[in-house]
Amino acid sequence: MAQRVGIIGFGQTYHRSHRDDVNGVELINEAVRAALEDAGLTIDDIDAVVIGNMDHFEAVNYVDTWSVDGSGAWMKPLIKLTTGGTTGSTLGIAGYHHAASGLFDVVLVIGWEKNSESDTTGAIITCSDPIFDRFSFSGALPGLAVEASAYIKRYGIKEEDAARVAVRDRAHGANNPYAQLQTPVTIEEVMQSPMLSWPIKLLDICPRSDGAAAVIFAGERKARQLCSQPAWVHYTAVRHSHTYFGDVDYTRLHTLEAAVQELYHHMGIKEPLKELDVVELYQPYSFAGLKWIEAMGLCKPGESPRLIWDGVTDMGGELPFNPSGGVICTNCIGATGLLRIGEAALQVMDRAIGRQVPDVNLALATGFGGAYWSDLMLLGKKPW
């Protein structure tokens, strides 16, 4: 049986569009030192290291070995994982598995990316099938535009509804000193920003960031010994689906629906809007903040704009989303899913300075990537 696991430390860089002052290894080290300091540990306390990014963003293929000087994995068990956009959430879940197995007491998990080093869209195109999809697929943006336009058509959603989601996350990002984008925007500014691929405009979509995140997981005995309030891992769920983009049903996010239903069923959650306290959603663009909260069962399909306009997902609302500002304010891709987990952990630990939601008992972090894949990690104040 898996043993209980808690998150006992979290560190991140100050995310920027360009970090020319450090190379990738040094960027990783900043997050590692911050996480060790946060947990009150030294590298000698770490039993295993899990690291990941998307190789083609920096064109370094042995990231596990190449990064050892920064990660602290020198002469330790080390594994690299990469699963596209879900890399960061995969890393977190793998760190949980390492500690839950009982084979490693304290596990350091690192996600990072220097998106400034490559043409992000060009690199993403290399993810798609070289025979059937790559000739037409044009990176992340058009794929998301297909999803948004299918969703708009089916439910009569307005572009302003999505703009309100971007306004929310940009307002939240102003509270987060680590976020790349910390200036609020208005509905009008979003609507008037340049059209990239209809209906997605510049301010609807995430930026490209340089940044790293590190999260420390520990088995129950060590977690209690080393941390007064760990963020306990309650449950994880993963759904990865298609190879070809033509196989996806763009009107629904089936992977997220399936993952949350598994999680809710396992945890006995009947009314997620009431029972969850905060969500860090891997939401790379504004329309996802509508459609995907429907997939999460927070309301019926097509009804999300009401929740968004009523402020239900704002700070101070019934279920705040993305107190960190989320992916729309920072997207260092291999770190992004792990940032969701780290930020959710801070909420549970009551240490999200400047962006803390009061009285968080349950925090949900999600990951998104690939051909519409979804990962989940539920964290709680008490061990489950």
Added chain:
Amino acid sequence: MSRSAEENIIFDGRIRMPYKWAAGETSSYFLTQLRDHAKLWGTRCSVCQVIFIPPRKNCPRCVTADTTWVELPSRGVLQTFAVIYFSEPLLQPSEPPYIYGIVKLDGADTGLTHFLGEVAPGELRSGMRMEAVFKNKEDRSGLITDLLYFRPEGGSAS
């Protein structure tokens, strides 16, 4: 699968992608010192006392960022080497046969990987003294190849 093709189609592909790799301020200091003064610098961890070249912003062993600069001489000891007789023109443009080796500069705790020159493969021995040969100043551009190669100390062995 009851129906299959008479031939298997194979696509030729090549990914051409531009990249920009930031050296970072630590390696940038090393590279500008190499370019402007033909000097080699390492870093010493204040905790472990280990001297690394290329320089590290943080110590790879204890992970602290408490490191200081140490100027290293451009000579040291050949630890090991390889002679390459084949070509890989896409990523390694050197004309075969060529030699690369690892030289531990005097005072450093780690070796520096570079080409070996002005020497025949048969004359090389692990443990022999080597010295750096730099490009002329006007040709140096802030690359590790501003150091052309290491040769046996005192010039060609032959």
